[in-house]
Amino acid sequence: MLRDCAAGMRLNEGKMIHGCIIRSGSEPDLHLWVSLINFYAKCGNLDFSRNVFELMSMKDVVSWTALISGFVAQGHGIESIELFCQMRREDVRPNEFTLATVLKGCSVSLDLNFGKQIHAEAVKIGVLSDAYIGSSLIDLYSKSGEMEYADGVFCMMPEKNNIVWNALLNGYAQVGNGKAVLRLFNEMEDPEMRLSNYTLSIVLKGIASFCAFTAGQGVHSIAIKVGGETDDFVRCSLVNMYSKCGVANYALKVFKMMENPDIVTWSSIICALDQEGLKEEAAKLFHRMMRSGMRPNEFTLSTLVSAATDLGDLRYGQSVHACAHKFGLEFDHLVSNALIAMYMKLGSIYDGYRIFNKMTNWDVISWNALLSAFHDDETSDRGTRIFQQMLTDGFTPNMYTFISILRSCSSLANIEFGKQVHSHIIKNKFVRDGYVGTALIDMYAKCGCMEDVEAIFSRLDEKDVFAWTVIISGYSQTNQGEKAARLFNLMRREGVIPNEFTLASSLRGCSAIASLENGRQLHSLAIKAGQSTDMFVSSALIDMYAKCGYIDDAEALFNGMQPNDTVLWNTIICGYSQHGEGDKALKAFRQMINEGFLPDGVTFLGILSACSHMGLVEEGNKHFYSMSESYGITPSIEHYACLVDVLGRAGKFDEIERLIENMELTPNALIWENVLGACKVHGNVELGERAAEKLFQIDPETDSNYILLSNIYASKGRWNDVSKVRKSMSSKGIKKEPGCSWVEIDAQIHVFLSQDSSHPRLLDIHRKMEELRETVSEVGYIPNTKYVPHNVTEKEKRENLFNHSERLALGFALISKVNGGRIRIFKNLRICGDCHEFIKCVSSTVDQEIVVRDASRFHHFRNGICSCKDYW
Numbered sequence: 001m002l003r004d005c006a007a008g009m010r011l012n013e014g015k016m017i018h019g020c021i022i023r024s025g026s027e028p029d030l031h032l033w034v035s036l037i038n039f040y041a042k043c044g045n046l047d048f049s050r051n052v053f054e055l056m057s058m059k060d061v062v063s064w065t066a067l068i069s070g071f072v073a074q075g076h077g078i079e080s081i082e083l084f085c086q087m088r089r090e091d092v093r094p095n096e097f098t099l100a101t102v103l104k105g106c107s108v109s110l111d112l113n114f115g116k117q118i119h120a121e122a123v124k125i126g127v128l129s130d131a132y133i134g135s136s137l138i139d140l141y142s143k144s145g146e147m148e149y150a151d152g153v154f155c156m157m158p159e160k161n162n163i164v165w166n167a168l169l170n171g172y173a174q175v176g177n178g179k180a181v182l183r184l185f186n187e188m189e190d191p192e193m194r195l196s197n198y199t200l201s202i203v204l205k206g207i208a209s210f211c212a213f214t215a216g217q218g219v220h221s222i223a224i225k226v227g228g229e230t231d232d233f234v235r236c237s238l239v240n241m242y243s244k245c246g247v248a249n250y251a252l253k254v255f256k257m258m259e260n261p262d263i264v265t266w267s268s269i270i271c272a273l274d275q276e277g278l279k280e281e282a283a284k285l286f287h288r289m290m291r292s293g294m295r296p297n298e299f300t301l302s303t304l305v306s307a308a309t310d311l312g313d314l315r316y317g318q319s320v321h322a323c324a325h326k327f328g329l330e331f332d333h334l335v336s337n338a339l340i341a342m343y344m345k346l347g348s349i350y351d352g353y354r355i356f357n358k359m360t361n362w363d364v365i366s367w368n369a370l371l372s373a374f375h376d377d378e379t380s381d382r383g384t385r386i387f388q389q390m391l392t393d394g395f396t397p398n399m400y401t402f403i404s405i406l407r408s409c410s411s412l413a414n415i416e417f418g419k420q421v422h423s424h425i426i427k428n429k430f431v432r433d434g435y436v437g438t439a440l441i442d443m444y445a446k447c448g449c450m451e452d453v454e455a456i457f458s459r460l461d462e463k464d465v466f467a468w469t470v471i472i473s474g475y476s477q478t479n480q481g482e483k484a485a486r487l488f489n490l491m492r493r494e495g496v497i498p499n500e501f502t503l504a505s506s507l508r509g510c511s512a513i514a515s516l517e518n519g520r521q522l523h524s525l526a527i528k529a530g531q532s533t534d535m536f537v538s539s540a541l542i543d544m545y546a547k548c549g550y551i552d553d554a555e556a557l558f559n560g561m562q563p564n565d566t567v568l569w570n571t572i573i574c575g576y577s578q579h580g581e582g583d584k585a586l587k588a589f590r591q592m593i594n595e596g597f598l599p600d601g602v603t604f605l606g607i608l609s610a611c612s613h614m615g616l617v618e619e620g621n622k623h624f625y626s627m628s629e630s631y632g633i634t635p636s637i638e639h640y641a642c643l644v645d646v647l648g649r650a651g652k653f654d655e656i657e658r659l660i661e662n663m664e665l666t667p668n669a670l671i672w673e674n675v676l677g678a679c680k681v682h683g684n685v686e687l688g689e690r691a692a693e694k695l696f697q698i699d700p701e702t703d704s705n706y707i708l709l710s711n712i713y714a715s716k717g718r719w720n721d722v723s724k725v726r727k728s729m730s731s732k733g734i735k736k737e738p739g740c741s742w743v744e745i746d747a748q749i750h751v752f753l754s755q756d757s758s759h760p761r762l763l764d765i766h767r768k769m770e771e772l773r774e775t776v777s778e779v780g781y782i783p784n785t786k787y788v789p790h791n792v793t794e795k796e797k798r799e800n801l802f803n804h805s806e807r808l809a810l811g812f813a814l815i816s817k818v819n820g821g822r823i824r825i826f827k828n829l830r831i832c833g834d835c836h837e838f839i840k841c842v843s844s845t846v847d848q849e850i851v852v853r854d855a856s857r858f859h860h861f862r863n864g865i866c867s868c869k870d871y872w
Contacts, residue, residue, distance in 0.1 A: 041070020
């Protein structure tokens with residue numbers, strides 16, 4: 001009767017039986033005492049079980065074993081060991097059942113040292129060959145990670161029954177050694193033992209640990225053959241195996257055959273759908289689970305929170321949060337960490353902080369979840385404070401912590417804090433980790449420290465495509481396109497296949513140095529790899545062709561695709577603007593709006609620039625004020641600078657002064673540089689002096705500000721003032737950046753400085769220039785010496801003009817007979833007015849288009865006309 005009550009967990013009924021025994025007044029025999037101890041222990045009432053044990057007048061090994069077994073069954077491993085020690089002190093000799101039970105207690109408490117003592121005791125009393133002791137020892141050693149000892153015990157067993165085999169199989173499965181599980185399974189000779197449902201489920205668990213899909217299908221076939229597939233325990237293992245192998249559809253088929261799946265199986269299939277990217281299907285299955293009356297656990301809920309995060313669905317995430325609260329799991333570690341990460345990534349920072357602050361015990365995952373929100377320009381400084389607090393509270397950062405805080409440093413361009421984080425990375429021995437190394441490279445690259453980038457990159461143990469992409473992107477962003485191209489070629493030689501981000505970064509490097517040939521090769525590679533239609537690659541290709549002077553190719557590429565992103569529209573609008581195609585830029589903008597794409601800040605920079613190049617003052621004003629009024633975009637300092645440029649080129653100085661007075665932002669160097677440039681164009685000395693004075697205070701080291709003021713004075717013949725400006729530069733150690741132009745001939749770059757005397761074909765170039773001088777004179781060209789800001793004779797001024805770097809580059813291109821009908825010249829400064837007129841005249845005498853890119857835009861010269869219409 002007591003055994004039946006224990007099996008049915010009927011505590012009150014068993015107590016009534018115990019009461020009858022007491023009222024009978026008779027002393028129970030040992031068997032009845034042990035039955036009472038077992039009954040109370042199995043009903044979870046260990047205090048009553050122990051009280052019964054204490055009432056016994058004689059305590060033999062069976063009664064001790066029964067009590068110890070009760071404590072082990074309830075997970076009290078340490079107490080079971082203490083009871084065993086007490087038994088030995090009372091000189092009661094253990095039997096094989098006692099030792100097997102205590103070994104289970106050692107497994108529960110992971111007390112390997114005491115387990116080894118029990119092992120020695122089993123050897124001493126000669127019971128090591130017992131299957132229960134052997135399986136218990138194997139289980140203990142397996143759970144302690146000592147598989148060599150577990151193997152040793154297994155090999156010494158004279159008879160290996162299914163208990164021993166399954167113990168070792170389960171041990172290897174628990175430590176994730178699936179290959180050993182398969183090996184052992186193949187060594188099992190007894191078919192009945194080999195094909196039991198329990199054995200099959202263990203083997204499936206081992207296969208799941210190393211995602212051996214084909215082997216899993218083989219074991220599934222065996223299960224079908226022997227009828228094991230109908231067993232829910234085997235089905236659970238199959239669902240888990242297919243889920244871990246990333247085959248959610250197979251897992252779902254097995255799951256649908258189950259009549260009463262437990263919560264572990266529900267969680268496995270929901271997690272499998274989530275990991276396969278089937279977020280909505282996972283949510284639907286969770287809804288079905290709830291309708292079935294199954295109570296979710298922490299794994300189910302954390303998976304659903306993760307799905308809500310990936311879907312970007314805050315409301316669904318909040319409903320899962322409410323469900324967690326309902327079932328008392330809101331502050332379970334797994335659920336809380338998932339909720340913090342969700343709220344942070346979906347922009348609900350207050351809710352993320354609230355959960356974090358309510359947690360009683362944080363771990364490093366909690367801190368990482370909190371850090372994950374602070375990677376943009378506005379909030380990254382909070383990320384650095386959280387990282388500092390994490391260290392103060394004694395938490396050790398892991399790989400994800402370092403990646404997250406380095407992203408914050410990248411956004412802030414905070415090199416000093418980044419270096420401190422780097423020192424922690426070295427201290428924690430993550431410096432060679434590929435993911436952390438990639439984040440470090442990105443941080444140093446964003447801060448412009450490319451020497452540090454090279455040093456870190458060279459020390460990485462493994463360089464994957466992401467590491468290569470980050471360093472290539474770093475060189476591209478710092479205008480070191482040649483190094484970006486060299487690294488891209490090296491990456492390919494080392495067998496690393498570029499992805500779309502690598503190609504886009506490499507193309508940006510080509511854009512920075514206007515390397516058309518490299519850009520075309522990358523275009524071919526993108527087509528071959530099927531990546532030319534990728535948004536990032538397409539945008540980079542359009543930008544590359546535009547910045548290399550081929551706006552017609554950029555336009556053809558844009559027209560050949562379906563623009564589905566604001567970035568693509570921005571790229572072509574800015575390309576049109578830079579090439580003086582303002583009408584096309586404005587037309588593209590209107591088309592973009594009509595097709596339902598919302599403009600952003602970059603769009604308006606392109607539009608304002610187009611208005612500036614075309615002299616569209618009213619249009620520029622209209623677009624500037626529509627930013628905030630129609631689209632809710634707050635103008636940045638760059639937008640104000642563009643509007644100043646629009647007004648300045650048109651000579652609207654009164655409007656410029658009113659704009660600066662009423663600006664919501666403090667005018668910075670960019671604003672005053674545009675004012676000074678406008679004053680140079682229109683000869684406004686008074687405002688030019690004020691703008692220069694502001695610039696000397698804000699940015700006293702920039703040479704161009706002094707040169708512009710000097711040129712303003714020179715245009716008015718104020719040579720004493722020119723001399724003062726030059727002396728001021730000299731006293732401060734500031735040197736003028738020399739005018740420089742370059743042209744690409746046969747994939748080789750040829751660079752020319754003003755008054756250059758170093759080029760090996762200089763005599764040929766001068767002969768060509770003399771020839772051109774005569775030719776353009778016939779079509780009406782007269783040198784305009786006002787563009788020579790030096791107090792020298794007229795003859796010297798004319799000679800100076802004919803030795804400007806862009807003319808030398810043009811002469812060399814003409815004697816080199818550039819193929820393709822287009823000469824492309826690039827210049828680091830603004831093209832001078834006389835050179836502009838000279839090249840216009842040359843274009844009317846040669847059957848080639850001449851393209852000059854100066855510091856602000858492209859000039860396309862054809863048949864004596866420039867695309868800028870002499871307004872630049």
